[in-house]
Amino acid sequence: MLPPGEPKWRRRAADRPKEIIAAALEVFSEHGFTRARLDDIARAAGVSKGALYLYFETKQDLFKAVVQDAIEPRLLKIRTGAGTEIPFDEAARLGVGVLVSAIQSNPRIGGVLKLIVAESRNLPELALIWHQTVITPLLSLISDIIRRGQRSGEVRSGDPELFAMGLLGPLVLGLLWRETFEPIGADPLPLETLASQHLDTVLKGMKA
């Protein structure tokens, strides 16, 4: 039954888990958590269903791994990128720019975002992790820059957090748009152009 000479299985490739996570992201992203079948994930990853359980205890654990794995390390390093003593405009452009390029280089990020939104009630810990690890740092990075701009007189008064949301909101909208409406035939969204035009607008609008 087996091709003779072929070993029945190979020793666990060190990157098995990564492969599984990638396949799982694909499937979760398409069907959502509950409708995604481990069968499909296993097939997509090229392993047996049982093998999934060698690496992840439950479906939820796999899902968590997917969502956490998507936290692009680069995202976390944005703070580093945004220097401290450069002019406000430049700092803001830099911050958003890094964010956009992180998004572009990780085309699955929109899918993960969608999953977080969709499953936040069922798996609150995941929403929490993202909130603490991605959202909050990102928002405070941007709002810190803005706050600094306000102190230096470059930015008009107003709630820095809300300014930050005003800056990021369209990017989020863009990401979800891609996930939600492009698959049904909506015009593709030029995310970079959107980001750039919006940045210009908001920076100008925030001027003191």
Next chain:
Amino acid sequence: MLPPGEPKWRRRAADRPKEIIAAALEVFSEHGFTRARLDDIARAAGVSKGALYLYFETKQDLFKAVVQDAIEPRLLKIRTGAGTEIPFDEAARLGVGVLVSAIQSNPRIGGVLKLIVAESRNLPELALIWHQTVITPLLSLISDIIRRGQRSGEVRSGDPELFAMGLLGPLVLGLLWRETFEPIGADPLPLETLASQHLDTVLKGMKA
């Protein structure tokens, strides 16, 4: 077994479907389509499981009814609200204002939006309906106003659609924020303040 003297059920007038839809929105909104159990919806609506099938053929049909029912009629009338010959600033404020108040008066709209995002792959027709009925009209309302502003020289050049997304994005972000992060303890978001501050910023930033 039965409380004697209590009728086992009562004939409800023609508003049964409305009651069921309301209960279903609650449950779908909390658990998503697949995890929502008809049992729970029935209990929430105060009817038996079987009764749901008197009004809706399948779980999906019920879901569709929920999503379509949430298309606030007021949303659809925004176009009326935005007159033709008033100055750009005023028109834009009016358009966004009506939108915000529609959102405020229908606190479930965020939940429905979340459902659309979450289930768009599984039920593309729903995403399509929303795209055609809500999203596109809204976007073209706003971008028309902007286009008019550009023609009258009040607004600087730039893609009107993207301007519109820049305007609306933070509202969408705000709605989803409420659904996603407030339940896990994030600070509540002052949507109206966000809208107003963002409107000021963007209108200023869009000046010619």
Next chain:
Amino acid sequence: MLPPGEPKWRRRAADRPKEIIAAALEVFSEHGFTRARLDDIARAAGVSKGALYLYFETKQDLFKAVVQDAIEPRLLKIRTGAGTEIPFDEAARLGVGVLVSAIQSNPRIGGVLKLIVAESRNLPELALIWHQTVITPLLSLISDIIRRGQRSGEVRSGDPELFAMGLLGPLVLGLLWRETFEPIGADPLPLETLASQHLDTVLKGMKA
């Protein structure tokens, strides 16, 4: 809501039960006992579902009524038809002839037969009733005639019951053929011709 002047209901027509039984036979015959829905029977009978329960206690009771009602009274009188002192050939022809004409005049009889066969395990009492009321009398009528023929030397020796079955079998086959294979496109079966040709054959074959 109601057309005024129209009475909400009419006084129970004395033949309501007959109408219901007729409708039920139709539906049972098409779908079998379990798959037949009271809803359909009610609609076919032009009454409400609840009304069925004014005349029949349960679905089974209705089914029993259908099956019993189909016991063509004429069938039961065959015995009368077959005189005592006429020659064997004539008696046999008479017996089978009455049977065939009973079949022809009640085109639903095949459907009922099918139902008996199909449900005999689930509702043994029905099979019993038919066995006692229809089958046994019929068989003993025929086999009595044959027995008489044997005594008078007109018929060769052999088990009279089995002779009777040899006589009736093709008729049963014909009835079930109509129910089973004609609906899927098989050639219609000339039951009368079959009966007559078979009668000739068997009578000749049974000659002493």
Next chain:
Amino acid sequence: MLPPGEPKWRRRAADRPKEIIAAALEVFSEHGFTRARLDDIARAAGVSKGALYLYFETKQDLFKAVVQDAIEPRLLKIRTGAGTEIPFDEAARLGVGVLVSAIQSNPRIGGVLKLIVAESRNLPELALIWHQTVITPLLSLISDIIRRGQRSGEVRSGDPELFAMGLLGPLVLGLLWRETFEPIGADPLPLETLASQHLDTVLKGMKA
């Protein structure tokens, strides 16, 4: 809860499907398609309910498998059995003899026949398959023999198809009798005696 030391289940070789089909025939045959519960079939087969779905997609598919599996290969080879140049009498006896022994060696054939009759309206494709695969070949085998007999002058004139039905009808009656009336206490039917006496009668009756 579990008997310790006892494995919860055992991997069964490729004959699982056969076992399930056998169990299913038993249960379907007793209760008919709709009343048969998968639960019971599973229990009868010694597997879990879910296991059925490893081998059959739906209840209907299982039913189809049962009915098709019952098409006794020997039935299909009858044609071979009936040589071409032997005298009519002998050929006819041979044909019916093989049929009878096929019936005897497969005691479930009557149950399947009953199922076909009962469900032909609900699953016409099955009736079609049987009609094409079993009924038609059988009838034309017999009627061909008769036709040959007519050409050689051994058999009197008459419709060969109807002669064939006259020959086979009592066998069908016998099979259904066993399924329908023996379980409720009717005398068991000596099918072989019936066949032999009937064959004698009809062959004699068909003589030129």
Next chain:
DNA sequence: TATGAATGAGACTTCATTCAT
């Protein structure tokens, strides 16, 4: 390590029966 057959709880859906109107 790896497989995939087997399990069984869980959920949607149907429909005979009841009962307020």
Next chain:
DNA sequence: GATGAATGAAGTCTCATTCAT
């Protein structure tokens, strides 16, 4: 008498998880 909305038990099917191999 008559209706049909409402009930709820029952049954099919799915799929995460286990475990013999």
